[in-house]
Amino acid sequence: MAAPAHEAIPFLPGNTFRDVRKTDYRLPHSLGYKNGYPIQLVHLPTDLETPERLAETAGSDPWITYGDARYHEYEYTPGNGGWHGGKKMGVSSRFVPAHVAFDKVVLRFDAYFKQTVHESEEQYHLRRVRILYYVEDDSIAVVEPPVENSGIPQGVLIKRQKMPKSSTEFYTIRDFNLAVNLTFYGKTFRVVSCDRFTQRYMEETEHLRLNCPEPMPADPYQGDRSRPVRLPTNNTGKVDKLRMFLENDRKVLRFFCVWDDRESMFGELREFVLHYYLVDDCVEVREVRKPNNGRDPFPILLRRQQLPKVMETNANDRSKFYNWRDFRVGCVINVLGRRFLMRDCDDYTRRFYEDNLGVQTNEMRPIPLDIDDAKGPGEDETPPYNGFGSVEDSLGSCKYLVLKPPKKDFIKMLENEHKVLRFVAKMESKHKEDKDRRFVISYRLADDMMTIYEPP
Known part of the structure; x- marks a missing residue:
């Protein structure tokens, strides 16, 4: 493939040309934090952007991710067994950092330690833990799964950090195996087993032969607590208040x-x-x-x-x-x-x-x-009208000790003011002189009052 025209011109004053096809002049973000650690963001090549391709490349030779310069001069040929010796022919070397190649790669080991109990019937408590090893930065975390009603603070025993092996060394993946003892800050942990992903990674990638797994021993204290309470066989006649x-x-x-x-x-x-x-x-x-x-x-x-x-x-x-x-x-x-x-x-x-x-x-x-x-009393009887005031005034004296004026419906009075219904009526009487008498009954809609008038 021929080089672009502007790259063939000598790099002299006045001979530099700008790429007219460039439209994005923003500076890329190159620094960041991941899991609390400052890292440098690396832009991978196009053929290594997919997770499957990156895992295949990193899994072939993990030593290349630790910065050893002698491994950078070898080329990787996909499909032919990984890395091959010899100088690369026309292919620039690629270096994939560990935090990119081994991102989210965590190894899990099952272990336990014995906690001494003083001034008690049991001599120790057996506490089961999980040791998590993060391959990207060789950090280690120890987590104890919570047990219901144990009475012991559980959870994260040792937060994620690089675990010192001595005054000058730290623990690495080469120090881990099954049926071995690991000492973290003066506490000895016995590694008994691991999950299938950890076993496959240790054998295929690290080329380590794992020891035979050991069974997780039982905690005598938890065994005594989980034992069912034996009920007395003889009937003493006492009441079991707790039951x-x-x-x-x-x-x-x-x-x-x-x-x-x-x-x-x-x-x-x-x-x-x-x-x-x-x-x-x-x-x-x-x-x-x-x-x-x-x-x-x-x-x-x-x-x-x-x-x-x-x-x-x-x-x-x-x-x-x-x-x-x-x-x-x-x-x-x-x-x-x-x-x-x-x-x-x-x-x-x-x-x-x-x-x-x-x-x-x-x-x-x-x-x-x-x-x-x-037991219940009968219905209250309303006394007859006593002739003082209106009927509402007489009824209020029966209901209240302190007399109150009857409430009026002012809206009804305003809407029906001067509205009167008049009816003509005659008296039904056994006397002959009363049969021809006529009366006018007036009904006022404003206050529901009636007037009976006999015209002359």
Whole structure:
């Protein structure tokens, strides 16, 4: 291919020509940061821009990415086994930096270390970790996968950095293998296995023969914790409060009860709500408060406690206290000497009895009681008009202690001002002299007032 015309002219003053085809005069961005490290951006050739082509080139000889000048004088022939010795014939050498060739290439090794425990039954804790090796800059990170309910701070144990091997050396990929010990900052890690990508990379690219993988040992402390709790075989008669709390926490049965005390003097029919707490077999009784009942606001008749069947009961004898199996819709219970009738329950209580005791829904139907007629007052009767003022004034004296003027609809009065409906009527009477009498009935739309007038 012939050189361009402007390149053949001698480079002398006055013989330099500008490329008229150039349209972009911006300076390219050459510096940047990647993973917190300052790097120089490299513009790859056209044939190395694809990731597959770049990985194939970098994987053939990784030593070229570490800056050894003697490897830069060899050419790469695709399809013929990689790099070949000898000077290149008419082809300029290419150098691909490590941060480009090995970008996102991470090797993962599974390891563990033992943490000594002082003043405890167990001697050590076995903590499993993952060692991540970043090939692009030989940095290492140690991460511990979190274990639920371990009680130990877990996550990133050693952040990504170059790990010192001695005072003058750092760890490289050649120091890694299976079934070996690695010491990072005074802590010894035992490498037991790796993933398939790491194994293939170590054997094909680094040409290292890996040792046989070792099984990950079990942690005796985690084994003791995961062991199921052995339940006692003998029945001691004690209640397992922890089990009741875990199974029945926030589970409450609700019954609607009535107490009929109308046989006594000034007695009445009163409504109550009974709550039964399954977590500790306690009962709470609350009164249904109604407005204007004339009673002090003390809604709790019985605070949360175990309800005895008889007033004089031994506290250690649980059979003498009410249990949820003793309750049914329609049964009568004794609440501190008062006979309560359970007339209804909520939907959750019905489902609970159906699931645990097989009680059908028709057996838990509510009992109808005419409570409103038994206790509720009748409708208020409006007294007749007393003749003072208007009808609204007389009605206001019955509703309010302090009289208030009746409210008027001013919009209606403005819209219907001077609008009057007139009707002619005659009197129906058994007297003959009244049959020919005529009247005029006037209805005012502004204030709904009526006037009856008999013309002369």
